[in-house]
Amino acid sequence: MVEEMTMSTPGRGLHEFTPAVRAVVAQAGVREGLCTIFVRHTSCSLTIQENADPSAKHDLEVWLNKLVPEHDPIYTHTAEGPDDMPSHIKAALTATSLSIPIMERALVLGMWQGIYLWEHRRAAHTRHVVVHVGGA
Amino acid sequence: MVEEMTMSTPGRGLHEFTPAVRAVVAQAGVREGLCTIFVRHTSCSLTIQENADPSAKHDLEVWLNKLVPEHDPIYTHTAEGPDDMPSHIKAALTATSLSIPIMERALVLGMWQGIYLWEHRRAAHTRHVVVHVGGA
Amino acid sequence: MVEEMTMSTPGRGLHEFTPAVRAVVAQAGVREGLCTIFVRHTSCSLTIQENADPSAKHDLEVWLNKLVPEHDPIYTHTAEGPDDMPSHIKAALTATSLSIPIMERALVLGMWQGIYLWEHRRAAHTRHVVVHVGGA
Numbered sequence: 001m002v003e004e005m006t007m008s009t010p011g012r013g014l015h016e017f018t019p020a021v022r023a024v025v026a027q028a029g030v031r032e033g034l035c036t037i038f039v040r041h042t043s044c045s046l047t048i049q050e051n052a053d054p055s056a057k058h059d060l061e062v063w064l065n066k067l068v069p070e071h072d073p074i075y076t077h078t079a080e081g082p083d084d085m086p087s088h089i090k091a092a093l094t095a096t097s098l099s100i101p102i103m104e105r106a107l108v109l110g111m112w113q114g115i116y117l118w119e120h121r122r123a124a125h126t127r128h129v130v131v132h133v134g135g136a
Numbered sequence: 137m138v139e140e141m142t143m144s145t146p147g148r149g150l151h152e153f154t155p156a157v158r159a160v161v162a163q164a165g166v167r168e169g170l171c172t173i174f175v176r177h178t179s180c181s182l183t184i185q186e187n188a189d190p191s192a193k194h195d196l197e198v199w200l201n202k203l204v205p206e207h208d209p210i211y212t213h214t215a216e217g218p219d220d221m222p223s224h225i226k227a228a229l230t231a232t233s234l235s236i237p238i239m240e241r242a243l244v245l246g247m248w249q250g251i252y253l254w255e256h257r258r259a260a261h262t263r264h265v266v267v268h269v270g271g272a
Numbered sequence: 273m274v275e276e277m278t279m280s281t282p283g284r285g286l287h288e289f290t291p292a293v294r295a296v297v298a299q300a301g302v303r304e305g306l307c308t309i310f311v312r313h314t315s316c317s318l319t320i321q322e323n324a325d326p327s328a329k330h331d332l333e334v335w336l337n338k339l340v341p342e343h344d345p346i347y348t349h350t351a352e353g354p355d356d357m358p359s360h361i362k363a364a365l366t367a368t369s370l371s372i373p374i375m376e377r378a379l380v381l382g383m384w385q386g387i388y389l390w391e392h393r394r395a396a397h398t399r400h401v402v403v404h405v406g407g408a
Contacts, residue, residue: 155372168273168274169274169376169404169406170306170308170404170406183368184314184368185314185360185363185364186314186360189349189351191348191349191408192314192349192357192372194349195348195349195357195360195361196320196360196361196364197347198346199340199346199361200361200364202346203339207287223273228364230337230364230365231367231368234368234369235308235310235369235404236310236369237274237308237310237402237403237404238274239274239276239402244274244276244310244312244402245312246312246314246400249312249313249314264400270406271406
């Protein structure tokens with residue numbers, strides 16, 4: 001089963017969508033298998049991170065912005081705005097696809113793991129994520 | 137086939153577990169397929185790296201500790217210790233899941249590739265890794 | 273279906289091979305499924321990045337070389353040349369495997385996404401990439 005989902009992001013930061021992925025897995029109805037999540041963009045990405053304390057995702061965002069600042073004089077790819085090239089770099093350093101096994105009809109996520117779309121652009125965007133579920 | 141394995145890490149560093157993954161693949165008995173490895177934590181991660189010269193994994197560890205130091209004044213997520221927030225960042229920069237094709241009943245790992253659990257916390261930990269094998 | 277492909281890289285930089293992956297998917301003939309790409313080396317890696325403006329891949333290369341320079345005094349793994357240890361670090365920060373769902377017999381890549389082998393060594397190399405296609 002393959003399902004495309006559309007998400008609206010309010011701008012930069014980690015936006016959790018674990019419930020939407022769990023819903024696709026439930027609908028697929030496989031007992032044992034593999035769920036793969038893929039983001040169809042190069043200026044946002046995916047990550048699995050702590051879902052308990054919001055300070056963790058805040059710090060991830062601040063740290064990555066410091067590592068990959070806007071207006072670095074090395075950038076030549078500047079036509080799409082000062083936040084575009086940093087977004088591509090951040091996407092390359094994190095994940096475009098993630099795979100999570102399924103056991104007993106559920107994702108094997110750890111207790112503190114949530115699935116996040118990491119928006120790297122400043123403006124609100126509509127993002128497309130594809131979820132594939134295989135198994136039996 | 138999905139199998140959960142438990143690993144004890146002695147603290148920070150890259151800990152190889154290629155033989156344990158090969159054992160799951162052998163048990164699954166598929167001739168051609170895909171093996172996916174998933175770690176159920178957000179303060180350790182996975183990587184495939186050189187398994188020949190131990191100096192490579194030593195340098196990876198030292199370099200990443202320099203890039204993501206403890207006690208960075210930007211951290212607000214400090215309740216779980218000075219090594220916790222750096223661990224989440226390191227996990228985001230490396231991998232939570234890895235997929236390796238299977239041909240002729242064996243992982244297609246290159247000659248110098250080993251599969252590692254990268255422990256980012258200072259203390260010893262018990263870690264849970266799930267291995268999925270699909271195919272026929 | 274699993275297929276190994278051999279690629280010649282002229283040295284450092286992002287080298288696109290999307291058409292070769294599409295050809296394997298077409299040959300596999302699955303309507304809905306999952307395509308996984310795996311690189312059998314630890315001194316080059318995989319990334320999905322913008323395929324429109326070549327300045328984006330140029331900046332990715334320049335930025336990563338600045339983050340992970342040669343001749344860092346922390347390196348002890350130096351026997352294979354000054355570009356070897358930086359290559360392992362760059363591989364750890366990017367991807368060794370990537371998975372892309374297949375819908376209606378095609379990869380669900382976004383309009384601006386291309387699949388790249390990221391060569392991190394200075395010299396030309398022959399690289400081996402394995403593509404697995406599952407589904408029905």
